Amino acid sequence: MNRNRLVPLMAAAAVAMAIPAPAQAAPVTEHADTQAVLDSYQAGAGPGAAVHAGNRTHSWEMHSGTADTNAQRSITPDDQFRIGSQTKTFTAVVVLQLADEGKVDLDAPIERYLPGVVDGNGYDGTAISVRQILQHTSGITNDLGKPEADPDGTYSLRETVRAALADPPQFAPGTGWGYSSVNFLVAGLLIEQTTGMSARDAITTRIIRPLGLTRTSYPRPGDRQLATPYLPGYIGGRSGPFFFWFDRTFAWELSQWATAGAIASTARDMATFDQAIADGKLISPTALAQMRTTVPIPGAAGMSYGLGLIRLDLSCGTQAWGHVGDTATGHSSGTFATDDGRHAALVTNTFVQAEGTTTRTQVIDSALCGTPAS
Template identity: 35%
Template structure:
């Protein structure tokens, strides 16, 4: 579940985060996790960063390099693009607005965005916000249209292009839906572009303003940024690498205009901030019980790897040893991130690869298995 198929996503009081000391793998018992990280680097991933938390506190580890030019290793404070992990933020904001009585997830898209979802069999009168958040709308994935220049080296020529949300939706509307609303499941970033547009219509504020006011600032996520069209990564940060069929060697794609992903995948953050966010969310610090139940009520999935269900911006994941986890993953050019925790967030892992090369990203699941199994 990636942010895009490119180049080769009234607050309750949150629980305190606590500043746990960083521990070594030998002391903390995360030796298998470290071995899986080393194996990923051995297979070709330039650099791996991980943060795990359990009853003994937090552990941070790294392998390989954050920057292939300087050889600097990944650091625990490094920022990175989180891709589709952005979707959990969007869903949280929408469900907060529902709790406040400002919208319902059973509202139609047409109610909030009249005339936007129309044409080629698309009909916003038949699509609900719940279907957007759960990827059951059937709406086409705009990133699959050649107009977004997301394939091969063509991506490099257009990675600084700026897109407006309505433009992204208009690209999707050139295509018929995959299926009638509510009759199937298919992951599409278009759903979350539309959901964030609804947030803007319901609040009268930019989506980024609402996410900062409702999540980033209350939780003290000091490394988390909603970048707009800013192409760089704020320090500290490493580099991001991808590869193309035309050139299998590592290509630096750190600087991009993230408006191509917008709310569906533009988040910049750190491992510690994702730890704090998912811990607060799963423990009830961001949503009241009714909305958290909606978020964690999943549509069962088959044929999607280790993902066994998808709720509203939150995925259910099963490790190779049968452990059930909750969270999300994310990928944009040069980045693969996984953030998963037990249901009550007693244990959690965030792992970041500074590449999204298809043959290497399954190694991130190996790291998750190593930590939880």
């Protein structure tokens, strides 16, 4: 998401709340190290945070703080929340499935599939490949611009792309790396053009239903709801022993984020999804190898970017694959899986704009490294 544009902290409809800081969850003896890291992360994050982890034979959870500022309860692995940029991995998988089917060439120019869409204002669709779009090496802007809403207040995918491309490129194609949600809006248009169906329907029929992700959904335009139980989202902060939170759970029209960040899911479903990618259940071995061909992420030691997928180098000497996500609805999250069957999904109920001394990837690293391989 474009943080500068999408996250005004004091929106007019916000309702402020101040509550005492809740007690931390009692440590799980077997994973006491991860509990300590999670507690440290939550101290600089939302009212609550939780991790769902495990391997092929068992899973475990731990939590810190509270899921709801109005009711003391722990975040569960089945609480639905908005996964933000973890949506990008779903979008990339569908494009790679289309590549497996011979319908998309990753090294073809985007102009072949979307003639005239990525053109003008410094853009040349004949010089930007599908691969560069999925890997954030296209140079396309990360500014979502000012799209014009339809009469019902929703946004079409084509309009969001048009508005974003009014902003000039970050750099010439293939000459750098620059994170861009607009890349994945373009990828959404590519899916629609190639499949003849909405990106929502393509992701649902190709990934969500086949994997049985019953708590995962790509919302229809105008649908801002979450399925019960859900994790409220907050924007705000803390002062001494008090939280000051603004509930933003239903404040945003999700169609503006579309294939870059609109999906809602749960920690359990996200672990299933990422493990399915690692296990080769969604794309061919050739496509998976392409997805995992990475370039460095500037300023992010131990992390590199493939095609809608992040490689995380773990402290225990292996790699995990997944993505992170942040949304202005007040959710920050991340899910990663390893080839030997370990997985970890983390969520907190605020948009963490600047991580403190403990980061979400440190929590995920601790959970993965503290879980035996299956």
